Amino acid sequence: MDLTMLRQFAVVARLEHLSRAADELHVAQPALSRTIARLENELGTPLFDRANRLRLNPAGALFRGYVERALGELDAGRRAVAEATEQGSGSVRLAAENFLALTEPLAVFRRTHPAIEFALQQMPATEMARRLRAQDVDFCIASQPVPSAGLESAVLLDEAVSVVTPLDHPLAGRGSVTIDELADEPFVTARKGQWQRRLLDRLFTERGLTPRIVCESDEAGAIQELIRAGLGIGFNPETARRMVPDYPVAWLAVDHPECRRTLSLLWSAESRLPTAAQLMRTAIIGWDWTPGSE
CATH class of the missing domain: 3.40.190.290 (D-Maltodextrin-Binding Protein; domain 2)
Known part of the structure; x- marks a missing residue:
């Protein structure tokens, strides 16, 4: 899995809606669906329930917390480096x-x-x-x-x-x-x-x-x-x-x-x-x- 995959998962998890997530991410919905499917395949378990509407399942909710913290730490690191090197x-x-x-x-x-x-x-x-x-x-x-x-x-x-x-x-x-x-x-x-x-x-x-x-x-x-x-x-x-x-x-x-x-x-x-x-x-x-x- 890579950062793009994790960032896209975070948006889908937040919105619980593929088409709205695709619009926000400016990607095609079929491509986003394939990304989520690849992530689930790597983890070996579904992250969403797909009956009636897309909803995070317990595994997805658990994984979402780790992804959000990891992305938050990376962003904090980026901002700290920019500040330390006087880039603004x-x-x-x-x-x-x-x-x-x-x-x-x-x-x-x-x-x-x-x-x-x-x-x-x-x-x-x-x-x-x-x-x-x-x-x-x-x-x-x-x-x-x-x-x-x-x-x-x-x-x-x-x-x-x-x-x-x-x-x-x-x-x-x-x-x-x-x-x-x-x-x-x-x-x-x-x-x-x-x-x-x-x-x-x-x-x-x-x-x-x-x-x-x-x-x-x-x-x-x-x-x-x-x-x-x-x-x-x-x-x-x-x-x-x-x-x-x-x-x-x-x-x-x-x-x-x-x-x-x-x-x-x-x-x-x-x-x-x-x-x-x-x-x-x-x-x-x-x-x-x-x-x-x-």
Whole structure:
């Protein structure tokens, strides 16, 4: 087996779909199928179940972990050599659920270290632990708990989450509301797995309630616009209020001690971070995340 074979397997394993993997790799699907078949032949066992749809089997899942760690180590070595031989000033790979809270610290870091390249990737929290351990990324920023085995973390911000309503909503004049008072309200929210949706589901479930969801979206801007237009209400953190202070919606405190968001920076405990990544970690942790500061 060679590196090309392993890199192609890693993509197929991640997507569990041959045609999408072929598109991402810019190779023909029949050629990719032959590559996976050769790899399985060398290992002496199938790596995928092919009934109905392509799915990693237990052997494939086991092998995937080793492949991702090996590829991550090779990439880390390449970056370390480039840095040691002064082939540029280094690079950083950062993933986050969304980048709204990161625009200012990243802009300042860019101005302070203009020669450092960095790549940003939007990523669901469910992928973060695996991708960090595989060294696909240097850091992740999450707004919800991430399995911590093999990871280190630093809390960046703990902030209140409010209910946002249209200006003409019956609750708009209130200073605060309870979860019970929101039981029959239509919610515009993020898809399952995103922190806003998990918070909404958790707070309602503990009260024996089911949220009435009228729209799901991955676009924070679209959610805000739909709320403003009167289609429903939704949860939003104080960071969003600070970023657009004059946006025409009403903000109501939620009378619940756990209606909050905790923003954390995570990295692999075993990774050897290059100098550029260490500089960014220091800058992000040292940033004043207090609402209203810049």
